Amino acid sequence: MAKNTKKTDAPVAQAPRGGLFTYAPAPESPAAAGDIATSYGHFIGGEFVDSSGSEALKTVNPATEQVLAEFAQGTGEDVDRAVAAARRAFADWSALPGSERAKYLFRIARIVQERSRELAVLESIDNGKPIRETRDFDVPMVAAWFFYYAGWADKLDYAGYGPNPKPVGVAAQVIPWNFPLMMLAWKIAPALATGNTVVLKPAETTPLTALRFAEICRQAGLPKGVVNIVTGDGRTGAALTAHPDVDKVAFTGSTPVGRSIARQLAGTRTKLSLELGGKAANIVFDDAPIDQAVEGIVNGIFFNQGHVCCAGSRLLVQESVQDEFLEALKRRMSTLRVGDPLDKNTDIGAINSSAQLSRITELTDAGEAEGAERWSPSCDLPGTGYWFRPTLFTGVSQAHRIAREEIFGPVLSVLTFRTPAEAVEKANNTPYGLSAGIWTEKGSRILWTASRLKAGVVWANTFNKFDPASPFGGYKESGYGREGGRHGLEPYLNVEARDV
Amino acid sequence: MSTLAAHAPGAAGSGLADVAASEASLRRFLHGLPGVDQVGLEARAATLGTRSIKTTAKAYAIDLAISMIDLTTLEGADTVGKVRSLCIKGRNPDPSDPTTPRVAAICVYPDMVATAKEALRGTDIQVASVATAFPAGRAALPVKLADTADAVAAGADEIDMVIDRGAFLSGRYLDVFNEITAVKEACRRPDGTSAHLKVIFETGELQTYDNVRRASWLAMLAGADFIKTSTGKVAVNATPPVTLLMLEAVRDFRAATGVQVGVKPAGGIKTTKDAMKYLVMVNETLGDDWLSPHWFRFGASSLLNDLLMQRQKLTTGRYSGPDYVTVD
DSSP: OOOOOOOHHHHHEEEOOOOOOOOOOBBBBBGGGGGOOSSEEEEEETTEEEEEEEEHHHHHHHHTEEEEEEOOOOOHHHHHHHHHHHHHHOOOOOOOHHHHHHHHHHHHHHHHHHHHHHHHHHHHHHHOOOOIIIIIIIHHHHHHHHHHHHHTTTTTSSSOSSSSSSSEEEEEEEOSSSSSHHHHHHHHHHHHHTTTTTEOOOOOTTTTTHHHHHHHHHHTTTTTSSSSEOOSSSHHHHHHHTTTHHHHHHHEEEEHHHHHHHHHTTTOEEEEEEEEEOOHHHETTSSSSSSHHHHHHHHHGGGGOOOOOTTTOOEEEEEGGHHHHHHHHHHHHHHHOOEEEEEEEEOOOOOOOHHHHHHHHHHHHHHTTTTTEOOOOOOOOOOSOOOOOOOOEEETTTHHHHHHHHHOSEEEEEEEESSHHHHHHHHHHHSSSSSEEESSSSSHHHHHHTOOOOEEEEESOOOOOOOTTTOOOOOOGEEEBBBBBGGGGGGGEEEESOOO | OTTTOOOGGTTTTOOOOTTTSSSHHHHHHTTTTTOOOOHHHHHHHHHHOOOOHHHHHHHHHHHHHHHEEEEEEEETOOOHHHHHHHHHHSSSSSSTTSSSSSOOOEOOOGGGHHHHHHHTTTTTOOEEEESSSTTTTOSOHHHHHHHHHHHHHTOSSEEHHHOOOHHHHHHOHHHHHHHHHHHHHHHTTTTTOOOOOEEEOOHHHOOOHHHHHHHHHEEEEEEOOOEEESSOOOOOOHHHHHHHHHHHHHHHHHHHHOOOOOOOSSSSSSSSSHHHHHHHHHHHTTTGGOOSSSBEEEEETTHHHHHHHHHHHHHHSSSSOOSOOOOO
């Protein structure tokens, strides 16, 4: 562990950010997002309806701070109506043969593909993430998730839960702002495939793609009430997760909120799955494929501005290669393109909200105050909007806040280790346990390390790779339950009650 | 010859000069290079391939790409007339627009060097000649050296040699190393200057990315001025991941030795869109220092016409079509 590393200030092999070949702006057209209404109500029972209350929230484009639309702050009464609509729809929907439910899911998946450009642009505008990611990752993943679970709908007998497993009923689903449409797909696709109906609440900074998804449900002819969307902030979410007629709660978000939901539901018959925070370690051994490991570290922490629960926010690098590795990492960071999320060449977009920007700023200031050494490449940031430079901290110790708390931003804390045992010990020394990464050319070391890491997902020589067939979820305070794959069916099946 | 001790002329004074002192030390060095993860390398190349190059950036890149072309004809059916007309095209690629840059070099077989040299008189376009029993490299060393010396004597400015893939794949690295240094020696002219040496790996035959990295370092240590992917004569020629890997190798080699080496992908690069992807890789891996025909080349023949059509589209706003560029 490098304690208070001397500031050598050796010049980092600087930026291939030359002047010769500068990329002209290549903006995607904001108009491709389709019509954004000035104000939105909820989507309940297959109709767009006004809220029973009068309070409205605003969603802004984090890259410009301009208001995109107003939307309803869902009241307890709104939640009642939505849960009632889902309950009414449940009997018919769950009675449909799986092959019939599959048709709707396949149809939704195809419509998502057909409208992929519109959804990608809308997501980028509302969230601040780069169009390259919404276009190449988020939206394709949404379609993939619906295709995958459409395939399960008529094969549930073979999922390992006995013949004819039953749905749970009405699912309340609360999702975060980091992958708004993708999180929606992760929640809705398995729930519908297994015959449940849902009430989903998108995050209060990113409601627009969920509301657009409501249009897709109508376009697909989905029976009324199978999917209901109620917007609002944490108050709406609390009303939804505490609703007595809800059979299942699925929450993705912060650990404190997850904990309060768990407390709320303790002792009730409501099923609960939680996907919470993380502080993943990306472990680089001295025999790692260096160039690809650098890419993986960059992708692990700077993908989606670091707004990723499974982000590789702690780099554990073996001492014998740390100088070489950090120099390569800094050189690579210098080529990251920060700016307009709609520009097709942008690598890092806007921070989702001013509140999140403050949180990142507070934690990075604490990192400096506690003695870690801060480094960012020089890059111009736009004048308006919420931005944060990709940032690296060296000389970080396990005791520093930036090594323990989830920053949820483009900030990487670098620690070092000498032996594989020390790497595992440090990687596991966190209350979280969502993901981890291992970088080595040695297969046996991958297996040795992976079997000792307490993390729900362990990536080897890659990071942030997702597939609908692969289960995802956490250990410890990163939550419980799995999403994706066959395992992702279980939270939506009443596995206790079986037909005999 | 594998028992001969050798010094690494490409790395004089860098601490790497003795890695070729024996077969064992060379092997140890090459196998000690960091491994290459195939999935990660290909993913990075694919991501860089999504860069969107528009308007002014596209105009810059098209002109840069034209100026980096080694305009090539390597056919058994080549004639003096064909080589001459290729040279005329290289000097003035688009007769309808004199602002079009000229190409970097004309690349021919050794027997056409004199013809090309004559046709390019008065320009600074280089004449590159393939040599060393191109493309298979299956000849005895004296034959390869004679082939090289012949091309140099005929006036070749650059020599594109092929490595002995059989020796490389069977692990006889020092043989490959010594062959490169011998060819480098054969590039020397009576006046003491030397033809530039490009070393072709035929990456499609090397099979693994680890081999490509080792071949890159091997050639650079032996004194290659350029490292080049392919002959264009096998099924798999230049690919973005292979080229990206070679760009990383020249970057790391300069960091280790201070010596800058050029890179030439060749074969299969046919469209402006392809060329843009390669230039983006150069830009984001190496930056300004390599963004010139001195340090990066395209080995290509049909690429030029596509670049010219795209250039005409940018200047006139209209698509022209293959009838508005010359067939040479």
